[in-house]
Amino acid sequence: MTTALIVAAGRGVRAGGEMPKQYRLLAGRSVLYHSAQAFRAHPAIGAVCVVIHPDDRALYEAAIDGLALLPPVHGGSERQDSVRLGLEGLARHNPARVLIHDAARPLVSREVIDRTIEALNRAPGAIAAVPVADTLKRGAAGRITATVPRAELWRAQTPQGFDYAAIRAAHQALAGERMTDDAAVAERHGLAVELVTGDEDNFKITTADDLARAERLMRARDAPGGWDVRTATGFDVHRFGPGERVMLGGIAIAHDQALIGHSDADVALHALTDALLGTIGAGDIGQHFPPTDARWRGADSAQFLEHAAQLVAARGGVLVHADLTIICERPKIAPHRQRMVERIAGLLAPILADSDASRVSVKATTTEGLGFTGRREGIAVQAAATVRLPG
Ligand code: MG
Numbered sequence: 001m002t003t004a005l006i007v008a009a010g011r012g013v014r015a016g017g018e019m020p021k022q023y024r025l026l027a028g029r030s031v032l033y034h035s036a037q038a039f040r041a042h043p044a045i046g047a048v049c050v051v052i053h054p055d056d057r058a059l060y061e062a063a064i065d066g067l068a069l070l071p072p073v074h075g076g077s078e079r080q081d082s083v084r085l086g087l088e089g090l091a092r093h094n095p096a097r098v099l100i101h102d103a104a105r106p107l108v109s110r111e112v113i114d115r116t117i118e119a120l121n122r123a124p125g126a127i128a129a130v131p132v133a134d135t136l137k138r139g140a141a142g143r144i145t146a147t148v149p150r151a152e153l154w155r156a157q158t159p160q161g162f163d164y165a166a167i168r169a170a171h172q173a174l175a176g177e178r179m180t181d182d183a184a185v186a187e188r189h190g191l192a193v194e195l196v197t198g199d200e201d202n203f204k205i206t207t208a209d210d211l212a213r214a215e216r217l218m219r220a221r222d223a224p225g226g227w228d229v230r231t232a233t234g235f236d237v238h239r240f241g242p243g244e245r246v247m248l249g250g251i252a253i254a255h256d257q258a259l260i261g262h263s264d265a266d267v268a269l270h271a272l273t274d275a276l277l278g279t280i281g282a283g284d285i286g287q288h289f290p291p292t293d294a295r296w297r298g299a300d301s302a303q304f305l306e307h308a309a310q311l312v313a314a315r316g317g318v319l320v321h322a323d324l325t326i327i328c329e330r331p332k333i334a335p336h337r338q339r340m341v342e343r344i345a346g347l348l349a350p351i352l353a354d355s356d357a358s359r360v361s362v363k364a365t366t367t368e369g370l371g372f373t374g375r376r377e378g379i380a381v382q383a384a385a386t387v388r389l390p391g
Helices: 031-040 054-064 079-089 110-119 164-173 182-188 208-222 267-279 302-314 334-347
Strands: 002-008 045-052 097-102 125-131 136-140 143-148 154-163 193-197 227-241 245-248 251-254 258-260 318-327 360-365 378-390
Touching: 002 031, 002 079, 031 045, 031 054, 031 097, 031 110, 031 208, 045 054, 045 079, 079 097, 079 164, 079 182, 097 110, 097 164, 110 125, 110 154, 110 193, 125 182, 154 164, 154 182, 164 182, 182 193, 227 267, 251 334, 267 302, 267 318, 267 334, 267 378, 302 334, 318 334, 334 360
Parallel strands: 002 045, 002 097, 125 193, 245 258, 318 360
Antiparallel strands: 097 154, 125 154, 136 143, 227 258, 227 378, 245 251, 318 378
16 A cells, blocks of 8 residues: 655645645645645546644644545654654554655655555655756855756656655665655665656745735646536436335435345446446446346445446546435435445545535435326436546
């Protein structure tokens, strides 16, 4: 498993205002929120932990605004101490790999995270970095004393990824020294560190100008023109038969009948799976999971939805909204609605925008006793899903 460690224990207030820059607002959320969310939303990252200053607990709670993260770890007086304490705090989770990231780099892209993780297949360390483009001068008293060759020079960014045990050992061995990044700690400890291509937008917010630039970039990124937004629908029906419960929306509901089908007959998840597949033109559920295939007999339909979500994730897609209408007379849906929302949001977590469960909606209606649903012969569900794909 790969865990992300977000370093947010600094007290820098140069970006203006009274509070440290990682807690300043950026496009309506804290800078820290955006940084943590970038990793939370990445399918290869299993968990995210933030290192905070002990005085910032209340700021932290407000800043992460419901993001599902590991409990925060208290940092130390220097960045290097904070990272070491953060790494030690992850010991009981024993991740195979850790990506260390500055909270003040909220515009880290999925591609940069991908490249960093991928490089860890070849080396115990890998960092995002960008080649130096400007000519570099050395100066003293306002005069140039030398021109520094820029070939082979890189500007280090984060994430900086490492084999967890190796970087923890390096930090423990070098505790108390003051090195400017984790790669320097790794290098000193003899670990090979690979350079992967970072991104100019993955800059560190330090000044008020940086914050304004990040705001412009984020707004541009979220503008509809920057995305390919697609909505698709799905529809499914299953009939009632003998049984004592129905599977609906990923949960079991006690009932005097069951829904009949080749799988567990979760008509709601089937409709939603089709809607998701529709957003990327990936056919329908029957093509992916043929009812003639014995593998899917009695299958948990959650895996169908998770598969569709993986296909959307593979396209770089994010689920903006999912909406279900369950059409039946019985069972009553209202008492179970919230559990269905939570279950579906959980299944879709890898693609759910902002990890925000309010982006999942479950509604119910009857047909006033008319038609097959009115005669209680079965349940119909219609679903709509909206995804955002990279433009
Ligand atoms: Mg079906």
